[in-house]
Amino acid sequence: MSTTEEHRTPVSLSSVSENDPRMQPAAKNPDRVERWIAILFVLGFVGFIGFGWAYWVDAAPWILGSTVGFAFSFVGIGVVAWGKYLMPKGPFVEERHEMRSTDEERDAFAAAIIQRGGGVIKRRPMLGALLGGGLGIFGIVALFPVLRSLGPLPGKTxxxxxxxxxxxxxxxxxxxxxxxxxxxxxxxxxxxxxxxxxxxxxxxxxxxxxxxxxxxxxxxxxxxxxxxxxxxxxxxxxxxxxxxxxxxxxxxxxxxxxxxxxxxxxxxxxxxxxxxxxxxxxxxxxxxxxxxxxxxxxxxxxxxxxxxxxxx
Incomplete structure (x- = not known):
């Protein structure tokens, strides 16, 4: 079997090494793809901030819809591109079992996911930080309706x-x-x-x-x-x-x-x-x-x- 055919053969995720070609991203130029995904995330963050501003100033409904749609579109495209081009290209296979795996096997598989997947994510710390930041911004913006609907404290009114x-x-x-x-x-x-x-x-x-x-x-x-x-x-x-x-x-x-x-x-x-x-x-x-x-x-x-x- 040639080296190319060997690399195309599915392999169990728990047995593959980090340096295996199957663990490499699908993109030919990962750094360039990473920059484009970062731009998409930044555009998405701008959309989230715009949505928060529009809600706060009670802008027209079409502005609210446009800003939140803009934000989710770019973040969604970025996440899909990250998964398609920067995650390990595989292929990987996990044998199906008719019965539940043993606890040892389940623990081993979970450890493999954490170790291998975590290693891949650690290779792209900027994207991870941007995605986490974007979700954080959206979480803060999502509080606006709650805080605004509650209104100011009544005090002595x-x-x-x-x-x-x-x-x-x-x-x-x-x-x-x-x-x-x-x-x-x-x-x-x-x-x-x-x-x-x-x-x-x-x-x-x-x-x-x-x-x-x-x-x-x-x-x-x-x-x-x-x-x-x-x-x-x-x-x-x-x-x-x-x-x-x-x-x-x-x-x-x-x-x-x-x-x-x-x-x-x-x-x-x-x-x-x-x-x-x-x-x-x-x-x-x-x-x-x-x-x-x-x-x-x-x-x-x-x-x-x-x-x-x-x-x-």
Missing amino acids: LTRTDWKKGSYLVLQDGRRVHVDDFKISEVATVFPEGFEETPNGQAVDQTIIIRLDTEDFTTKKGRESWGPAGYVAYSKLCSHLGCPVGLYEQQLQMLVCPCHQSMFDVTVGAQPNFGPAPRPLPQLPLFIDKDGYLRSQSDYLEPVGPGYWERS
């Missing part, structure tokens, strides 16, 4: 609004509310001054003010100073699901949620007496300053809106 001690009550147009502006049973939506056009102002800061009397009005024990000149103010966010409670039934003195018809008695601290709302609407403590303008004594003393995981 669930328990605090922009109302604070001394905040002026203003209407949507920014006009401050004066004690003489409202007649009995008139209602309006108010905001803390300076926040009427902000996202928070249009969300958690929204407050509905009602004039129930011309004298100070007490809705609950301990709130004797909260309703000066008959004005009471409640969060406009329903304690059920956060819908805007903007309907006022004058005859019943009830605030009504239009979503699920919860009703709140404004004369007793907006206590719910109908519908699915589980809690009263938080009341904002008010006072009238020396110029006759309505202002808040403080922020709400309890969280506004629906329940969350730390609040039933």
Whole structure:
């Protein structure tokens, strides 16, 4: 048998030496092929980075698809080329056995794979490093959707609004509310001054003010100073699901949620007496300053809106 025919004859991987021609790569110029594969991997990494950037800036879907497709295409081509041109050309054969190999045989085969295959990979450390780096970059980029969907930590946003001690009550147009502006049973939506056009102002800061009397009005024990000149103010966010409670039934003195018809008695601290709302609407403590303008004594003393995981 000639040397060429001998080298084409399949041989067991566990018995071949590292210097056997069968262990040599199929490429005639391995270094050149390695450089091209490295370029493919680098292009793939650029694609992964581009995908991360596109996701972060909320780019168009076609940009997301193009960048991730670009990345996987070049990395995939590089991996296929590595396996085809830089791995041992063989051929190798492993005899089939009808029954399970012995533990010694399995250990020997695994050792041969690790020793021989590891030796081949060690010959191309740059490609191994590039492939590992690319997978690492993709792993980091894959975290972006998780981190972004979680959003920033809520901090105190669930328990605090922009109302604070001394905040002026203003209407949507920014006009401050004066004690003489409202007649009995008139209602309006108010905001803390300076926040009427902000996202928070249009969300958690929204407050509905009602004039129930011309004298100070007490809705609950301990709130004797909260309703000066008959004005009471409640969060406009329903304690059920956060819908805007903007309907006022004058005859019943009830605030009504239009979503699920919860009703709140404004004369007793907006206590719910109908519908699915589980809690009263938080009341904002008010006072009238020396110029006759309505202002808040403080922020709400309890969280506004629906329940969350730390609040039933």
